[in-house]
Amino acid sequence: MTPLADRLRPQDLSEYIGQKHILAEDKLLYKAIKNKQLFSMIFWGPPGVGKTTLARIIAKETEADFMEFSAVTTSTVELKKIFAELDQSKKQTVIFIDEIHRFNKAQQDAFLRYVENGTITLIGATTENPSFEVIGPLLSRSRVFVLQPLSKEEIKQVIQRALTDKERGFGRQKIKLEPEALELLLEASYGDARVALTTLEVAVGNIGLSGQSVISRGDIEESFQRKMLMYDKAGEEHYNTISAFIKSMRASNTDAALYYLARMVEVGEDPLFIARRMVVFASEDIGLAQPTALVVANAVFEACHNIGFPECQENLAHGVAYLAQAKKDRSAYDAYFAALIDVKKYGHLPIPMKLRNAPTRLMKELGYGAGYEKYTNEDLLPEQIKGHKYLKKG
Numbered sequence: 001m002t003p004l005a006d007r008l009r010p011q012d013l014s015e016y017i018g019q020k021h022i023l024a025e026d027k028l029l030y031k032a033i034k035n036k037q038l039f040s041m042i043f044w045g046p047p048g049v050g051k052t053t054l055a056r057i058i059a060k061e062t063e064a065d066f067m068e069f070s071a072v073t074t075s076t077v078e079l080k081k082i083f084a085e086l087d088q089s090k091k092q093t094v095i096f097i098d099e100i101h102r103f104n105k106a107q108q109d110a111f112l113r114y115v116e117n118g119t120i121t122l123i124g125a126t127t128e129n130p131s132f133e134v135i136g137p138l139l140s141r142s143r144v145f146v147l148q149p150l151s152k153e154e155i156k157q158v159i160q161r162a163l164t165d166k167e168r169g170f171g172r173q174k175i176k177l178e179p180e181a182l183e184l185l186l187e188a189s190y191g192d193a194r195v196a197l198t199t200l201e202v203a204v205g206n207i208g209l210s211g212q213s214v215i216s217r218g219d220i221e222e223s224f225q226r227k228m229l230m231y232d233k234a235g236e237e238h239y240n241t242i243s244a245f246i247k248s249m250r251a252s253n254t255d256a257a258l259y260y261l262a263r264m265v266e267v268g269e270d271p272l273f274i275a276r277r278m279v280v281f282a283s284e285d286i287g288l289a290q291p292t293a294l295v296v297a298n299a300v301f302e303a304c305h306n307i308g309f310p311e312c313q314e315n316l317a318h319g320v321a322y323l324a325q326a327k328k329d330r331s332a333y334d335a336y337f338a339a340l341i342d343v344k345k346y347g348h349l350p351i352p353m354k355l356r357n358a359p360t361r362l363m364k365e366l367g368y369g370a371g372y373e374k375y376t377n378e379d380l381l382p383e384q385i386k387g388h389k390y391l392k393k394g
Helices: 028-034 051-061 076-089 105-109 112-116 136-140 152-164 179-188 193-210 217-223 236-250 254-266 271-289 292-307 312-325 331-346 361-365
Strands: 041-044 065-070 093-098 121-126 143-146
Touching (some): 041 051, 051 065, 051 093, 076 093, 105 136, 152 193, 179 193, 179 217, 193 217, 236 254, 236 271, 236 312, 254 271, 271 292, 271 312, 271 331, 292 312
Parallel strands (some): 041 121, 041 143, 065 093, 093 121
């Protein structure tokens, strides 16, 4: 039997729930659909918010042919063959590519010609930031629409439709949700309509075996295999989480740092990626205040490399707690980048003669290394920047 989420998929804009920020009657996309004005676009948003459904509705309401592909299972060779055939037929066709970010930049480049000459109207869907994952030329020829997680009220509307629709939902079975069950379903779906409907379908199947018609909170809890954590390893949420992790350690907030560590570990982040950032953090933010922090961070990295997951999560937790509680001193980091500014500003200034290497007799005769003293308080910077101070000593 077709899954509930597919059976309830909206057929037109009147049935579509959510995304009013782009689909209200005064918005560009709504007007374009109603006026049958097609253009290429990218839908960026989390799972279960209606990206595929909206693409299908756009094709239907603009009376265009619709072809749907997944970047996971479709090769660009296949697509180019289809595009070439469409180029000959001159039909107005919407090509929907789910998970377009799975195509590499060279593969995406193959679409450009057909988008530019109007052979196809491309609609791409991605859960990851298109700024990182979609090539610039393709982005510049498309409009990006950000789709938001559905609100609790919108998820509630989706659930109510499932419970009352007699043809596509459970209207004939007269299923009811206890208030606590509904609240849990709203909370745990995280704005994902597909998760809400799939969980509801499992719960209905379970109570059907016992002849019940009322779904309890316990039924919903049992139907959720696990709470879903939103995290895309190459996209925006990935960078948001690692950013929160680093900033929590920087603020010496051990609890927050451990929480963001746990989030990353839970969704399968590479432990070595986390450990590398800790090594960088040890020098950048702790530096001279506690030089042993770099030793600890490197030890954590080696432990992760040698032991692997899941045991190395304990090493990560140990290292994170240590780094978060360590005194902070960015003076070495700041000093280096201050020196780098001078390098970029002044270029390669002549190195003082006494500091130059003198491996040959001729070079010594020319004065290379002359007057060099091992231990001196003399300013050893190039003449043009003598007196510049980079390391601010406390």
